Amino acid sequence: MVAVSPQLVKYNKAMKEEKNLFFEILSDPGNQIAERYGIKHKMPEDLIKIYRQFGLKVDEHNGDDSWTLPMPARLIIDQDGIIRYAEINPDYTERPEPEDTLTALRDITG
Amino acid sequence: MSLKEKIDKLKEGFKTKAPRDAQEIIHRSTEDLKNSGIMDHVVKVGDKAPDFTLKNTADQDVSLYTLLGDGPVVLTFYRGKW
Numbered sequence: 523m524v525a526v527s528p529q530l531v532k533y534n535k536a537m538k539e540e541k542n543l544f545f546e547i548l549s550d551p552g553n554q555i556a557e558r559y560g561i562k563h564k565m566p567e568d569l570i571k572i573y574r575q576f577g578l579k580v581d582e583h584n585g586d587d588s589w590t591l592p593m594p595a596r597l598i599i600d601q602d603g604i605i606r607y608a609e610i611n612p613d614y615t616e617r618p619e620p621e622d623t624l625t626a627l628r629d630i631t632g
Numbered sequence: 633m634s635l636k637e638k639i640d641k642l643k644e645g646f647k648t649k650a651p652r653d654a655q656e657i658i659h660r661s662t663e664d665l666k667n668s669g670i671m672d673h674v675v676k677v678g679d680k681a682p683d684f685t686l687k688n689t690a691d692q693d694v695s696l697y698t699l700l701g702d703g704p705v706v707l708t709f710y711r712g713k714w
Contacts (some may be wrong), residue, residue: 523706523708524699526684526708529712531689534689535689537713547689548688555682559709561674561709568657575654580712583712592710593670593674594709595709596706597708599696601703604680605675605677606704610674612665612668615643615662616639619634
C-alpha cells in the first residue's frame with residue numbers, strides 16, 4: 523500500500539506522523555505522475571478563490587502555484603504491472619469503501 | 633460505520649456551515665470536472681501502470697516497480713491535507 527500526494531515531502535511527513543500511518547506517502551511535485559495516470563486537473567479560478575477564503579493553502583502545500591490536484595484514485599496493480607482494480611471519481615467526496623478494495627485484493631492474490 | 637456514512641456526516645456539517653455561494657461554486661466545479669471528458673483518459677483496468685520514482689517522507693526514492701517485486705500494490709492518490 524502506497525499513497526501519492528502532490529504535497530511537499532514535509533507536509534506528507536507531518537500527515538504520516540499525525541495520523542500514525544504505516545504506509546509510505548510519496549510526493550508527486552506538480553502532479554507529474556498523476557498526469558501520466560490521467561487524473562490531474564486544474565482547479566477553476568472561482569474555486570481557487572473559495573479555497574483561499576477558507577484558508578486552504580493548496581499552493582503552499584504543493585510548493586507551486588499551479589493549483590492542480592489529482593482526482594482521488596485507488597488502484598490495485600499486480601506484479602506484472604497490470605492495473606486490476608481502479609476506482610477513480612471526479613467527485614472528491616465519493617470514496618470507495620476500504621472493505622471493497624480488500625475484497626478485490628484478496629481476489630487478485632488468490 | 634462505513635466510510636460512506638462518515639463522509640455523509642461531514643457533508644451534512646459542511647452544508648449547514650459553509651456559505652451558500654461557496655457551496656454552489658464547489659458543486660459546479662465538480663460537475664464541470666465530471667463533464668470535462670477527463671474520465672475518458674484515465675488509466676483503466678487492464679492497462680499497464682506507468683512506473684515512477686518519487687520521494688517518501690524520509691526523502692528516499694521509492695519506485696513502483698521495485699515495490700511490485702514484493703507483491704501487488706494498492707496505490708492511492710490523495711489530494712492533500714491543507
